[in-house]
Amino acid sequence: MSCDLFQGDTEAYDDIIGNMHTNVRLNPDDVAMLVTILRGLSGAVSYIDVVHHRALLSSVCGMSLWNYGPDVMDALVELVVSLAASSGKFVDLCLDMLVSNFIPPYNFLEILKQPRGLAKKDQVLVRVHSALKGIADLVPLAPSRLEQIVRERVPNVFAKEAQIVVYVENMLMLAGGEMGHLVRDAMIFELVNRLVDLDVDIGWDEVLQDDPSKGIFEMELNDMARPVDESEMEMEEPQREYSGRKVLWGNVVAQKLDTLMVLTFDHLQSCYQSGRLDQVFKALLQSFQSTVLNAYKSKFAQFVMFYAFHLTPKIVGHNLLVSFLKSLQAPSIRKIGGRANMLLMHCRMSAVSYLASYMARAKFLSASYVTIILERSILATPQLKSQLCKMPLEQIFKHALNPLEVCLPSIVEEFLRQCDAAQLFRVSGTFAFHGLLESDLSRAFGGFERLDLFFPFDPYLLKKSDKFIRPNFIYWSMVRTTYDDEDEDEEVTSDEDEAEAGVSNGRGPMSFEDDEDGEDDEFDMNLNKMSITPRNSSMLKYEEQHRKMQMPSRIRPSTSPESL
Amino acid sequence: MEGLKVSKAELMVYLHPSKSKNVTQAIDNEFSSMLFKYDETFDGVLLAYSASTKNELGKILPGLNPYFGVKTQAQLLLFYPKPDMFLEGKVVKLGEHSIHIIVLGFSSATIIEEDIREEFTHKVKHGEEVYASTVNRRHKIEVGTIVRFQVKSFDEEILHISGSLLQPHTGSVSWLDKHAEDANAESNIKKRKGREADNISASVDEDSLSLKTDHKNRKSKKHSKGSSR
The missing domain is CATH 3.30.1490 (Dna Ligase; domain 1)
Structure with a gap:
């Protein structure tokens, strides 16, 4: 073949190339011809020159496995593997060709969900991944190239949903496959980046186009009052809304994100089942700290972490909290210059939001566990502990600067109601921001509206992936408040009832096995009562300090978790 | 190496x-x-x-x-593999047209058909592919064998080496080393015997020749090492 080329007679060569471009309605002869050509080429890879046979190479790389039957696929894959191994020059080319086969051509996107399409997908992807493994076996550094190529070729936010989904499926296949230990971290990182990309593309105004006169708590209660109807799910109306509940239907980006979240949750679950969650978790935590934590008010991507914690709350959750608290405690904050300081402040604020929201919403965290974490990480430092005990909460809240004015009004209202009921303190002055979703002051103070409107683990609004989150989530309606609500049927009654309720919800009354010394006893006792209605103000100090950092919903579970 | x-x-x-x-x-x-x-x-x-x-x-x-x-x-x-250096690596794949080797666990090397000396022929034995020497029956290259080969070129981008088995003292390391020892011992005996009789067989001649070139190469290697510092 190459001889012909050098003699100037390129007819046979052109013929070969021509054969590679026919992919529609191949008859058995065409198939046999193509297979012969490809097999012949695999035997002659060492003679293929990157300059002289440019046309041939580009034709080979332009072939899509999706267009051919199993015979041609096998021959093509064999050729690509031998080509990659024959010379360093072809490694990138071949990996790129295989990665481009992650996504089917346009005409296949439609039938991808039909049985025919699924069968084809299996056939193609099995070959693509075995070829990638084959190349990695022969060229040990190939996975590092592959990692880069996969990250470069990820479809952007504007690509079709089917394309993104099948690509991410492939990424997860790589992460869970034989090369997993080499490429897993990069795949997880990239996946989380994609999720955040899609996430920030969904505007907050789309999530919060609610009646501003309605408080957040009422909105959430309404959510629970209505079970989600399947028929409604299928309707493709933009932004269907009923009585405050909002699921982001028509939003195309949200749909993409939703499907990817399902894939991610499934992957985490399979990792958990095969005992590999620990490996994934490290990468997940790192990417969380570097991207999600810094992403401005990300809405859904963080639920990947939430779900990961759910799978192994004990070990994993502890890791998270410790790393959060480390970022909170960074002592040298003043030594760094202005900009770095600002960044650190933002990081701190996000971390506090996440920590609080996580503890408030995670149903799988037992109350005793929360306090143990708090105790070990914050209260272990004697200085911090005494600070906490002597915290002049009342004075702070009643200070002339009025810190409550910069918080979300509905939260403040709820907070004051509870304080009042618990006889912690009363605020005499009325807050003049009734009916506003956010106060003007908070914008000015909190900087970028951060203080008042960021609750990382607010109820999840993506419909398909919701099934993973819902069972592990504490809704406001499940929370019993410290005050008696007139319109509420249930009544807050005796302590026994509460204890019972606590058990039924998996948040049993707390017990402390390790009383380290006498000094701690008093404090422990107070913490012990945190989950039970506090009756006197001294113990409420801790409760309130604790609550200040979080969504008020995590107070106590209700007596009736019928909503689930 | x-x-x-x-x-x-x-x-x-x-x-x-x-x-x-x-x-x-x-x-x-x-x-x-x-x-x-x-x-x-x-x-x-x-x-x-x-x-x-x-x-x-x-x-x-x-x-x-x-x-x-x-x-x-x-x-x-x-x-720093340079042309004409001798490297050692493990064979990971054998085919009719090429031998694939991994050097030091990270660098891949390929020896194509053209660069395998005619002494070796490709055979399939019990379903496994083997390159066997026609001169010495025990000299075999199969998957897992450590081979010594000569560098033809080195792709710095992907750290890919193109190698050759044309030189006589290339091939399976274990065989070469064993053979070198045997040849050494043999030549010592021969030297002693040589005083008595001058009938040195042709094959030994060949071997000692290859040993000499090997020796030269080692010398030049030392030399190049010194200069590269």
């Missing part, structure tokens, strides 16, 4: 101002980011390093980001 050397280097490492808090770690990071990559200044692939700084003072570069340079002394273990 050739192609490995330890170099002492005096380097200036430029660090971002944000790294000023922990310079040692920053230097460490700089070096580890170069691992398993070809670097022109080192003229080789960095495999291992130990670096230290003596001078406490850094030199600040003017500019938008005031990077600062730190003088560093380092010992570097480098892999």
Whole structure:
């Protein structure tokens, strides 16, 4: 073949190339011809020159496995593997060709969900991944190239949903496959980046186009009052809304994100089942700290972490909290210059939001566990502990600067109601921001509206992936408040009832096995009562300090978790 | 095996101002980011390093980001395959047209049909592919064999070596070493015998010839090592 080329007679060569471009309605002869050509080429890879046979190479790389039957696929894959191994020059080319086969051509996107399409997908992807493994076996550094190529070729936010989904499926296949230990971290990182990309593309105004006169708590209660109807799910109306509940239907980006979240949750679950969650978790935590934590008010991507914690709350959750608290405690904050300081402040604020929201919403965290974490990480430092005990909460809240004015009004209202009921303190002055979703002051103070409107683990609004989150989530309606609500049927009654309720919800009354010394006893006792209605103000100090950092919903579970 | 050397280097490492808090770690990071990559200044692939700084003072570069340079002394273990060097690696795949080898666990090498001397023929025995020597029945190359081969070229980008088995003293390392020992012993006997009779067989002649070239090569290797420092 190459001889012909050098003699100037390129007819046979052109013929070969021509054969590679026919992919529609191949008859058995065409198939046999193509297979012969490809097999012949695999035997002659060492003679293929990157300059002289440019046309041939580009034709080979332009072939899509999706267009051919199993015979041609096998021959093509064999050729690509031998080509990659024959010379360093072809490694990138071949990996790129295989990665481009992650996504089917346009005409296949439609039938991808039909049985025919699924069968084809299996056939193609099995070959693509075995070829990638084959190349990695022969060229040990190939996975590092592959990692880069996969990250470069990820479809952007504007690509079709089917394309993104099948690509991410492939990424997860790589992460869970034989090369997993080499490429897993990069795949997880990239996946989380994609999720955040899609996430920030969904505007907050789309999530919060609610009646501003309605408080957040009422909105959430309404959510629970209505079970989600399947028929409604299928309707493709933009932004269907009923009585405050909002699921982001028509939003195309949200749909993409939703499907990817399902894939991610499934992957985490399979990792958990095969005992590999620990490996994934490290990468997940790192990417969380570097991207999600810094992403401005990300809405859904963080639920990947939430779900990961759910799978192994004990070990994993502890890791998270410790790393959060480390970022909170960074002592040298003043030594760094202005900009770095600002960044650190933002990081701190996000971390506090996440920590609080996580503890408030995670149903799988037992109350005793929360306090143990708090105790070990914050209260272990004697200085911090005494600070906490002597915290002049009342004075702070009643200070002339009025810190409550910069918080979300509905939260403040709820907070004051509870304080009042618990006889912690009363605020005499009325807050003049009734009916506003956010106060003007908070914008000015909190900087970028951060203080008042960021609750990382607010109820999840993506419909398909919701099934993973819902069972592990504490809704406001499940929370019993410290005050008696007139319109509420249930009544807050005796302590026994509460204890019972606590058990039924998996948040049993707390017990402390390790009383380290006498000094701690008093404090422990107070913490012990945190989950039970506090009756006197001294113990409420801790409760309130604790609550200040979080969504008020995590107070106590209700007596009736019928909503689930 | 050739192609490995330890170099002492005096380097200036430029660090971002944000790294000023922990310079040692920053230097460490700089070096580890170069691992398993070809670097022109080192003229080789960095495999291992130990670096230290003596001078406490850094030199600040003017500019938008005031990077600062730190003088560093380092010992570097480098892999620098050059044409005609002899390397050793493990065979991972055999085919009618090529042998695929991995050197030091990270660099891939391919020997194509053309570069395998005619002594070796490709056979399929019990479903396994083998390159067997027609001269010495025990000299075989199969998957898992460690082979010694000559470098033809080295792709610095992906660290891919194109090799050859044309030289007589290339092939399975275990066979070559054993054979060299045998030949040595044999030639000693022959020397003694040679005084008595001058009938040296042709095959021994060949072997001693190959040993001589091997010896020469080793000499030149030492020589090149010295000059490369």
